Amino acid sequence: MTNQEVLIVGMGLMGGSLSLAIKERCKNFRVTGVVRSENSKKTAESMHLADEILLDSSLSVSFPWGNYDFIIFSTPVDSVIRYIPMLPKSGKTFITDLGSTKKTIIDAINRHFGEDHRYLSSHPMCGSEFSGPAAAKVDLYDQKLCILTKANSTSIDAYDFIRGFWEQIGCWTLDMDAKEHDETLAYLSHLPHIISTLLVDTAIENETVKKIINATDKPITGGGFRDMSRIAGSNFEMWLSIFRENQTYVYESLLKYRDQLNSILEDFSNGKPLEETRLQSLWNLAKEGKKKIQKANEAD
Amino acid sequence: MTNQEVLIVGMGLMGGSLSLAIKERCKNFRVTGVVRSENSKKTAESMHLADEILLDSSLSVSFPWGNYDFIIFSTPVDSVIRYIPMLPKSGKTFITDLGSTKKTIIDAINRHFGEDHRYLSSHPMCGSEFSGPAAAKVDLYDQKLCILTKANSTSIDAYDFIRGFWEQIGCWTLDMDAKEHDETLAYLSHLPHIISTLLVDTAIENETVKKIINATDKPITGGGFRDMSRIAGSNFEMWLSIFRENQTYVYESLLKYRDQLNSILEDFSNGKPLEETRLQSLWNLAKEGKKKIQKANEAD
Incomplete structure (x- = not known):
């Protein structure tokens, strides 16, 4: 297995826990985590939440998004929607998010991408009343439901890769359209x-x-x-x-x-x-x- | 320590669990449980919930209530209110209930008893979505709140005995009047x-x-x-x-x-x-x- 470069944008409870689960279950993934503040960077580093931590100020249209094999947005929906227009419209990168609502994200994907892109939206249902990187735990995703929502032109290989990823993490998956x-x-x-x-x-x-x-x-x-x-x-x-x-x-x-x-x-x-x-x-x-x-x- | 005869009326989740807790923590108590049906009697007997099981058809004014050292009503409030007028107005017996509301019980106690009686109402807060004798478990009362509500003329010795009993069972206690x-x-x-x-x-x-x-x-x-x-x-x-x-x-x-x-x-x-x-x-x-x-x- 060749190494896979993974970018997780947002290292709170969901992103941080996902990174821990990846390190345990996907040994060939190398994780780069993105956080908002120097403070979160310190916490994430001290907890060894990822192999490398970046600040979100480095994300823009010119960020080398296409160098990653897999990008996961683990930020609030409004922030996911701001990132989507920065993404490369083609290339090797599979893309997903953990957004809690789907309509506005799917609309943004449909607007930005052409035919046959590699973005499949996800919603693993494992939030809790806790938040922040310090609450991250390796088994947060164990035996949880992950809802998968396709955009108009999500490719079959993206669907297969991302669905397989969630199953490897320990989730079971279910397809729903954005309205459902x-x-x-x-x-x-x-x-x-x-x-x-x-x-x-x-x-x-x-x-x-x-x-x-x-x-x-x-x-x-x-x-x-x-x-x-x-x-x-x-x-x-x-x-x-x-x-x-x-x-x-x-x-x-x-x-x-x-x-x-x-x-x-x-x-x-x-x-x-x-x-x-x-x-x-x-x-x-x-x-x-x-x-x-x-x-x-x-x-x- | 001399043996104490305890009568628990109602052997559902609350009464059954209390009997199990008594058997574990109050070694000198002998428990008689009262149930409504032959079916519950069989369940209670097969689970060894009490030393003796009676049917509630035997309860009346002429029942030997005064032979017991301690009577605990673990039935719905409307049923507790029907039993109160059957109780002896004096004697050695300490009496309590596990009623979920207090005003109508306290009113019934005040109507029935004279001065200086031995009834103190209790409400241990450990119900659950489960019910029936089969759901009984020995640690249901562990570390739970038990609210104590005095009637007009509850004696100090009744208050002390019943409060002490709940603490021995593993509850912590708090006094509230019926309205509170x-x-x-x-x-x-x-x-x-x-x-x-x-x-x-x-x-x-x-x-x-x-x-x-x-x-x-x-x-x-x-x-x-x-x-x-x-x-x-x-x-x-x-x-x-x-x-x-x-x-x-x-x-x-x-x-x-x-x-x-x-x-x-x-x-x-x-x-x-x-x-x-x-x-x-x-x-x-x-x-x-x-x-x-x-x-x-x-x-x-």
Whole structure:
């Protein structure tokens, strides 16, 4: 096997962990990591996240992109979109990104490249409430879903190479077009992050809750609240970017969610006794729906 | 140490696990468990959940309640309230329950007992999405919060005995009055269960989500959705009882939550660009609030 030169732009949790996974599983890859600040450069170097670390100020149209065999953008979507017009339109380089939304990235690829290019967009679903290079860990991608989204003229060899790469890293892959991706992710990822954040905001503004939590130095929550608040308020910069890119579908999912909430509020409104049948059907739908979505066969 | 006779009414997840913990940590306790059905009796016996298993049909005013040193009700709140009028008003027996709401239980205790009785209400916060005796496990109570709620005339010796019991089982304890308990739990437990259920209901009704999950036999969610849906649709009978007992505070928490949702919907409404400042403040409030509630010092 000949050596492969890999460029990872962005060495946060996702890029840093990917580099660690590459070093473990793809022995013939040599990784160059790109970071934004001298500070991140120091962290990445001290953690040996890559074979070489560059600052992103060196990236431009004249950067030798074509010298790399494989380029992976691990930055927010708006930044991926700024890099795409700098890329060579032909050559040996396979290109992907880890973008959390797809429509604007696929539009940018379709605008920039001609026929038969080597860019396939990816979305490995393994973010967490942690961020930054210091949070990087070698097994972040183990057994995770990686969604693959083709542009109009993604070549078959690019699809095969990048799909094979993710499988080597430990992911399983699934094809979605940009609309399917963005709409599905609105419901299964973006909406949950908003819901979690608003839950904590609602709880912390209640005077009795405030009084009780001030009265003790230990957590007063059970596992339910802990899980429901894990992703609350995390990584604002990333989420603002995602919400901006996917505003339409997130808005739609919020509207649908409010319909559900309005309907249950009606059930709870004072004076009326709670109706078992309707609540039971909401509970059953969730119990079955959860199994379908998670493909689980758990007990109650 | 003389032997202590303990009666646990209800041998589901909570009662069954408590019995296992007692057998491990309180060697001089002999446990009699009470179940509803022959089926549960068989399960409880085959798992050796207690030294003796009775059917709840034997419980009545003439049941020898006073022969026990310690009675623990581990049944839904509405059932605890039906048992309280059957209890002896004096004698050696310490009594508690594991009820998820407190106002109606405390009212029933105050109505039934005279001055200086031995009933202290408890709420160990260690439920899970699982239920039934088969889910019982010995360490369910380890390092969990147990909230203690006094009635008007709970004796000091009852308070000391029952608090000491929970500490021996591995819990840490916190006193709350009934109002503080029910209002706080509405925000930190009951509201989260509704929110989680409605999230799954919203997601599973979307046509694109349905199409995508039908296209694969693997889960297409990341850790965020998995955590946010863990408690969705769980244990309906228990939750209906909790919602009925605590309808007023749950309704209030739902209203406050909808205020938050309406406000963020305004931000997302089509045509307007997302305003960074306001979203950032919601995110910051959640990030800080989460730390305060969970007493955590985690990184981002």
